[in-house]
Amino acid sequence: MRHATSQAPAAFAGDIEAFLGFIALERGLSAHTVAAYRRDLDQAAVFLARVGVAGWAAVSGAQAAEWAHSLTVAHYTPASLARKLSALRMLARFLVRERVRDDDFTALLGTPRRARRIPHTLTVEEVARLIAMPAGGDPRALRDRALLELFYSSGLRVSELAALTLSQIDLERGFLRVFGKGAKERVVPVGGKACEALATYLTAGRPALVRPHTGGVFFLNHRGRGLSRVALWMIVKAHARRAGLAKNVKPHALRHSFATHLLAGGADLRAIQEMLGHASISTTQIYTAVEPQRLVEQHAKFHPRNRK
Numbered sequence: 001m002r003h004a005t006s007q008a009p010a011a012f013a014g015d016i017e018a019f020l021g022f023i024a025l026e027r028g029l030s031a032h033t034v035a036a037y038r039r040d041l042d043q044a045a046v047f048l049a050r051v052g053v054a055g056w057a058a059v060s061g062a063q064a065a066e067w068a069h070s071l072t073v074a075h076y077t078p079a080s081l082a083r084k085l086s087a088l089r090m091l092a093r094f095l096v097r098e099r100v101r102d103d104d105f106t107a108l109l110g111t112p113r114r115a116r117r118i119p120h121t122l123t124v125e126e127v128a129r130l131i132a133m134p135a136g137g138d139p140r141a142l143r144d145r146a147l148l149e150l151f152y153s154s155g156l157r158v159s160e161l162a163a164l165t166l167s168q169i170d171l172e173r174g175f176l177r178v179f180g181k182g183a184k185e186r187v188v189p190v191g192g193k194a195c196e197a198l199a200t201y202l203t204a205g206r207p208a209l210v211r212p213h214t215g216g217v218f219f220l221n222h223r224g225r226g227l228s229r230v231a232l233w234m235i236v237k238a239h240a241r242r243a244g245l246a247k248n249v250k251p252h253a254l255r256h257s258f259a260t261h262l263l264a265g266g267a268d269l270r271a272i273q274e275m276l277g278h279a280s281i282s283t284t285q286i287y288t289a290v291e292p293q294r295l296v297e298q299h300a301k302f303h304p305r306n307r308k
Contacts (some may be wrong), residue, residue: 007042007043007044007045007046008041008045008046009046009049011049011054011055012045012055012056013102015041015055015056015091015095015100015291016041016045016091017092018038018094018098018233019037019041019091019094019095020034022094023037023090023170028183028184029203030159030181032159035099035239036087037087038086038088040083040084040087041087041091042080043086044067044087044088046051047066047070049065051063054091056091056100056101056213057095057100058067059105060105061106061107061108061109063105064088064092064105064106064109065108065109066086068081068085068110071084084251085106085109086228088104088106088109089104089109092104093107093252094104098253103243105118113114116151117181120248120250120252120253121253121256121260122245122249122253122254122256122257122260126151126245127257129244129245130148130236130239130240130243130245130249130254131152132243133148133239133243134148134241136206137220139204139208139261139279140205140209141205141210142181142197142200142201142204142205142218143201143205143206143209143236145197145200145201146194146197146198146200146201146219147161147219147227147232147235148192148204148239148254149193149197149198150190150194150197150198151236151251151254151255151258152194152254152257153189153190153191153194154176154188154189154190154191154194154258154275155173155188155254155258155259155275155276155287156188156255156257157252157255157274157277158182158229158232158251158252159204159229160179160180161219161232162219162227162229162232163179163216163217163226164178164217164218164219165215165216166216166218166244167216168218168262169190169198169237171195171198171202173198174189174190174191174192174195175187175188175189176188178189178277179278180277181279183226184274184275185276186277188275189275191300197231203234206218206220209221209222209224211225213225219232229231232251233250236249236250236251236254237249237250243258256287259272259276259284259287260287262275263287263288269281271282271284272284275308297301
């Protein structure tokens, strides 16, 4: 059935819906990813219909390349362009699998080169200042301190932190089970400081936030419901501002700092990959660029021959 917000012409919409159902149910992709792919494929369908294509079965490689070129002319970032072309490629393979087509019309499409961005991280001292901000025994302060400690201790994604439940955490043994991208489960260690903060929140903070409708979500708002990703973002930003951190601190900075500080301390890259839940080691290798960059900055700042 065609989604109410779909912008795809009718000749394209049915195959898009079938594909989105496949990646959601059989591939286990998140609702956020499915929604992004819907927007990308709707955009492609509108363009193709405009140039006279009757449906996905009739798309040629040249017409697919024409759409890709239009995105480049529209100055989409390499990251956005790569995602849009990835959505189209996945759809093309799905159509071949479902025998809607005999060939993959995206086979000759090129892949845009993406800039290798260095993750934004905090120093150890900055993390300590941030975590120290929620002070006192107020339930929200206890929650925020536990939240920040866990964020930095385990390197969770924002979505994983928001979805965390009581049953996923084992404080006695110091680990938690996370269901990450594609519903893949992984075990993540929880450090001593984080365990202490979580235990305090569980005994003296969370009970005051619980309401009759509250389920097993771990981190609660004042209405007894789970914190949203936006609420988590606002909490981190508010405490970073109070800590006087000049950097544009986003929640993911704590995940990046977790990985960078582990690597700087000598942790194995494969172990960091497993804790972060990266499917490929190449994704984790970006953190190997952070430490040399920090050393160059420190040398430039403190070496006597660099001082003016």
